[in-house]
Amino acid sequence: MSSEALEEGARRFLIGLSEALGVRLSKILDIYFSVTPRRARILEIVEEGGRVVGLRMAVESGSRRGVWHYVSVGPYGAKCTCEANTIRGLICSHIVAALITWNMVSLIKTGEPVDVKSLGWLRRAGQK
Numbered sequence: 001m002s003s004e005a006l007e008e009g010a011r012r013f014l015i016g017l018s019e020a021l022g023v024r025l026s027k028i029l030d031i032y033f034s035v036t037p038r039r040a041r042i043l044e045i046v047e048e049g050g051r052v053v054g055l056r057m058a059v060e061s062g063s064r065r066g067v068w069h070y071v072s073v074g075p076y077g078a079k080c081t082c083e084a085n086t087i088r089g090l091i092c093s094h095i096v097a098a099l100i101t102w103n104m105v106s107l108i109k110t111g112e113p114v115d116v117k118s119l120g121w122l123r124r125a126g127q128k
């Protein structure tokens with residue numbers, strides 16, 4: 001996959017995510033740019049039948065340096081160890097970071113993006 005196709009696939013996913021969550025694109029972009037190797041680490045990539053169907057990540061807290069949250073995302077839902085998700089049940093920024101990473105990994109490994117519309121749980125959940 002060319003870098004142009006990769007950028008286009010990422011761009012479309014970010015827009016789709018913004019629409020699905022009803023959140024400004026600028027907020028999604030802030031999270032996108034915060035996903036750096038120093039602040040986010042992939043722990044496990046879940047593959048099934050040649051597709052990337054989810055992943056597990058550690059994402060550093062935006063407000064508390066050195067505090068890491070553990071996130072998993074997949075077709076049926078997402079979980080994060082932060083308060084916003086465990087206590088308030090919200091789609092936190094860590095889950096958004098993991099979704100963005102999942103899409104990038106899928107594009108790089110298989111050339112296929114993650115279909116935001118297939119993630120029904122995204123729309124049902126609240127947003128921080």
Ligand SMILES: [Zn+2]
Pocket residue numbers: 069080081082083084085092093094095
């Ligand atoms: Zn979280």
